[in-house]
Amino acid sequence: MEDAATYLARVPEIDLAPLVSEAKDATLRAKARLDCDWYAENLRCFAAMRGGGPGSDAMQAGEAGIEFLPAWVCGKEGVLDFAKAPREPGEERWLITMAHQPQAFGPLAEKVFALLAKTGVRQLYYAFDEASGAMPCFPAIAPYLDVLIHDESPLADAARAKLRAGCRTIHRSWVANRVPFAEAFNPAPEEKILFLGSQLGLTPHRRRQLDFLQQRFGDKLVASHNHAVAVTARGALNRYKVGFCPEGRMFATPAMSRTHTDRPFWSGCLGMVPVSEDSSAGGRLEDLAREGLIVRYAHGDLAALGDACEQGLAMPNEARRKIYEHFNRCESVGTVVADAITAAGC
Numbered sequence: 266m267e268d269a270a271t272y273l274a275r276v277p278e279i280d281l282a283p284l285v286s287e288a289k290d291a292t293l294r295a296k297a298r299l300d301c302d303w304y305a306e307n308l309r310c311f312a313a314m315r316g317g318g319p320g321s322d323a324m325q326a327g328e329a330g331i332e333f334l335p336a337w338v339c340g341k342e343g344v345l346d347f348a349k350a351p352r353e354p355g356e357e358r359w360l361i362t363m364a365h366q367p368q369a370f371g372p373l374a375e376k377v378f379a380l381l382a383k384t385g386v387r388q389l390y391y392a393f394d395e396a397s398g399a400m401p402c403f404p405a406i407a408p409y410l411d412v413l414i415h416d417e418s419p420l421a422d423a424a425r426a427k428l429r430a431g432c433r434t435i436h437r438s439w440v441a442n443r444v445p446f447a448e449a450f451n452p453a454p455e456e457k458i459l460f461l462g463s464q465l466g467l468t469p470h471r472r473r474q475l476d477f478l479q480q481r482f483g484d485k486l487v488a489s490h491n492h493a494v495a496v497t498a499r500g501a502l503n504r505y506k507v508g509f510c511p512e513g514r515m516f517a518t519p520a521m522s523r524t525h526t527d528r529p530f531w532s533g534c535l536g537m538v539p540v541s542e543d544s545s546a547g548g549r550l551e552d553l554a555r556e557g558l559i560v561r562y563a564h565g566d567l568a569a570l571g572d573a574c575e576q577g578l579a580m581p582n583e584a585r586r587k588i589y590e591h592f593n594r595c596e597s598v599g600t601v602v603a604d605a606i607t608a609a610g611c
Contacts, residue, residue, distance in 0.1 A: 266343035266350070269312040269336040276305045302496040304363070306442045310599030311361060312336040313444045316607070331607055341369050344377060348384045359411075359606060363391045368402050375405035382409040389605060391598070392416065393438050397424035407432075412605045417549065433609050437549070440601055441531035445593040447500065450536050452582055454506040458574050459537065460488040461510050461528050470565070474511060477567045482574065499531060506585075507577035508532030509540045529559055533592030536585055538577035540570075558588050 281297040282288040314333045334356065339347045344360070352358060360381060367390065370377045381388060389412040390396075397403050398421035407413075407427035416438035420428075428434065460478065462471065478486045487505060494502070502508070510528040529539035529550065539559040541550060554561040560576050562569035594600065 266337055266339040266346040269308055269338055272338045273305055273309055273312070276301065299495070303442065306496045307363060307598055308336070308338055310442055310444055310597060311602060314599045314603040316603075331610060333603070341377075344381070348381050348386050357387060357610060358385065359387045359389055361389045361391065361602065364393050365396065365400050367406050368400055370402065374402035378406040378409040387411040387609070389602060389609075390414070391602065395421075397421040403427075412609050414601065414605065433605060435601075435605060437601060439527045439530060440596045440598050441527055441534045441592060442496075442598045443499075443531050443534040443593070445534070445597050445600060448503050448535055450586055450589050451503045454536070455504050456578055457485050457487050457505045458482060458507040458509050458540075458578070459502060459505040460486060461494065461508060461532070462489050471511070473567065474570065477571065478509075478574065481571050485578070500535065502532075503535040503537065505537055506580075507540055507574060508535070508537035509574060511542060529553075530592060530596045533558065533588050533596060536589040538580050538585060538588060540573045540577050556591075557584065558591050 279301065281301060282294060285293045285297050287293050312335070314336075316331045316333065334353070337347060337350075347358075347360065367374050367378070378388065388406075388410050390406070390410050391414040392400075394416050395418050397415060403421075403424050404427045407424055408429050410428065410432050412433045412435070413428065414435045414437055417436050420434070458478065460475065475486075475488055479488075508528070510526070510532060529541045532539045541559055541561060542564045543551070543554075543561050550559060550561070553559045560573045562573040
């Protein structure tokens, strides 16, 4: 167990090779680095949380909210140290786990979560995906959760039955792991479209999109053929006006068909105009489109894609600033978690 600032400072130097199944595989090592940095950026957001969150009702009303003490990080080996560490008077301690992290405890997951609850540690689990049906240990940890943030899909019946009556359940999957307002609004970005690809690489569908956009927009298109945008490099992307985020790599699953990936969300935090395919199952991206906070086009419709990009390029600063303000205030992982903890503590 160590304080968040110390851990974040050493993350770039962590040797991930021993943690990769094929240490000589450069592609796997690169993915491991992206994964490690992605989780570290979540921690950075949690360590920067403030009372109620920047977009919360309490903060809008001018109330002080709650005070977040300095954050710690612990692996599975340090979780008991976290539970036993001395507390200040009036301190409420929370453990935040994400994605499939609880599964790291394997068959001990239930005992660990039960012990944490017994020692007064409250627990927030941000699943991001369909963990209630896909993570084996979910039924074991469910009775000890105080807050569950799950994707928009309905919870698996057997898992839902395990949640205690007081668990606060929120259906909200992908958001941006950006510290709110970390990058200033760029009032004069380059009139260009950044194509943010994914692990699917240059599939025939991708190739058609790229060929069409290159023919229509020429050097106004800047293409990234995969999803490997380093976390530390994302901030500089606010020099572009439009962020084109095609469908997620698991577009066919119920979860991803609603919210895709986190790319439209951190693009919005940077002040880019997010352009994204319509979700086959509706969901939060559809709501954002209705509010004018992202630009949508029909899956496979190249003409509609071109028009959407044109709309993004033509968007005035007033509309772009609205996007920037909304995503930083409401669509950041730290804000969502801070609001959930604040509400659960009331």
